[in-house]
Amino acid sequence: MVTLAEVAQHAGVSASTVSYVLSGKRSISTTTRQRVEQSIRELGYHPNAGARALASSRSNIIALMIPLRTDIYVPVMMEIAIAVATTARTHGYDVLLLTGEEGSDAVRRVTGSGLADAMILMDVELDDERLPLLRSTDQPSVLIGLPADTSGLTCVDLDFGATGALCVEHLATLGHRDIAVIGEAPAVYERHTGFAERTLDGLRRRARELGLRLLHRPCEGGYDAMAVTLARILDERPGTTGFVVQNESAVEPLLALLRQQGRAVPEDVSVVAICPDQVAVQASVRLTSVAIPAQEMGRHAVERLVAKLEGHGGDEVVLIAPELTVRASTGPVPVAS
């Protein structure tokens, strides 16, 4: 293993000079810098992470806490995680993967040991148990998702309220008056996951403002659950012509069931999905949808965090504006014959 001292000796300078070449914290003459850089290359030197962390009390590691659950659409999580890792690298940070399993203990452990300089939390609940800890520690953190009380916290999320409103508006514009919302699994609402509730709020508020009727039903993924849910909806509101779906694993079942019942999409009924673009274009009908900007969320989170680590940028809630893409699953409400 090559050390700083060896590089210094090889280049004929002192260890501190090499350190300053590496960090750029003091000015170094061009000739010296080049000589040192040459030695580094020749010897294949890599600074030792532990020593660095010890001496500088900075690990250059960001901890990312991901949920263990699988009832939320996994590819979105993965895309966020990858975006976080990629963006972090461009800022010189590595990413430590923590699972939600350990909960607050993981926060304590990481903070206490100086393993990471900062952390990003995903799958934040409205009243998350980790929040008090985050507020009390001086380690920077960013949440992906919104808790009920965001004071003293930095958060990044899609504006799910606006997303709900946007879906309703689109359907309203096309003349739909009776709208059904196929939501996430009941468990998601029971644990008060912010995004699900905020979407619902947005949907309801805008529906009220526009004078539409809205029926919300949580739904597990899969065909059987969807069949039951759809039957109930059509029983209760036979005149339903617009659907908003916020549950990726219910999308395809819904389309299949509608087809099976002889309701054509988009001629008879319209469907708007809240899902990643990939799901929208791969579905059996290309879906009009509001995309979940996973990459953007991951990127934003890291950038907020890096800003905090560098001292500028305080607490702030970043809500990403939703964008609705019209595809082949929505159309004007059919003329009553």
Place this chain on the structure above:
Amino acid sequence: MVTLAEVAQHAGVSASTVSYVLSGKRSISTTTRQRVEQSIRELGYHPNAGARALASSRSNIIALMIPLRTDIYVPVMMEIAIAVATTARTHGYDVLLLTGEEGSDAVRRVTGSGLADAMILMDVELDDERLPLLRSTDQPSVLIGLPADTSGLTCVDLDFGATGALCVEHLATLGHRDIAVIGEAPAVYERHTGFAERTLDGLRRRARELGLRLLHRPCEGGYDAMAVTLARILDERPGTTGFVVQNESAVEPLLALLRQQGRAVPEDVSVVAICPDQVAVQASVRLTSVAIPAQEMGRHAVERLVAKLEGHGGDEVVLIAPELTVRASTGPVPVAS
């Protein structure tokens, strides 16, 4: 921040004693141990990760390199990653997330800096560019997936050859003679991903042995691609009654298209999938399938790695035996009328 020295002072012992209490590397009297543990608790002490890594040259971190691609089924990756993280924690390790983006450079960086003690690589290609490096370094590593030449490497994977054979056998037992294989996207074969080719080998060999006709067609996910692929298959081999699918995003399209053409599953044609159980049970027909044991793979990988780190256990290829679960998508070949 609380240090070892402060704990030592508080407990009235020397620093080294506290260290030995923590590591258990020397025997400590019960009374002393308890006193020290008490002090640790009272002061809320957490050992500093950097200092530890520097002094012991062990970071207690495992690096996990995941692919950036999205043409391979993402939930499987995620499940493996989570299993790795969870299992690692039970052995006292944390997980550093690397993306495939950096390739060999990441391996060099992590190895050189001592950031991690060992690494796990996913999405290994048959002739992976990172292999020479892994062979030449003395840092332990485990691959999830199999390259062409496994000498000097430790690998964990599902036995895809046996998986292919199992699928063919099952269909053969039911009387099917003409089998079509819907494979992964062409790009997956072009980059020589081991698991895809090994599955194909297994399918072909067993089909030959049993005297079945086998037609393999790669296929992108989604409805449009599947429609084209299916049309070609039925054109070329109209008598096809058995399908093997190894592409999660082609499963649902295939079922829909078969239904649409009036071919009932499993009455007219049988479908065997190679996919995670969740996909198999959530499909519109509950699928007979060979599961991809993502968790088990992640767990095994960590356990091999920990064994190597502790000195026992050398290079070895662990192939997990496939298990076929019969569900509702396969049945006896229809009697010719």
Place this chain on the structure above:
DNA sequence: ATAGGTTGTCGAAGCGCTTCGACAGCGAGT
């Protein structure tokens, strides 16, 4: 009673790096 072996604890060295204060050398201002 004595040699030999255990057990439990301590002190000190050192892991590889960062960072602070010191200072030599040099050009500019008076």
Place this chain on the structure above:
DNA sequence: ACTCGCTGTCGAAGCGCTTCGACAACCTAT
């Protein structure tokens, strides 16, 4: 000619921990 202020470099201290050898205290076997 002398001082002032740069710029570029160095030496040394120290970050918090692990680990090795030393050794006191005790126990056991002769």
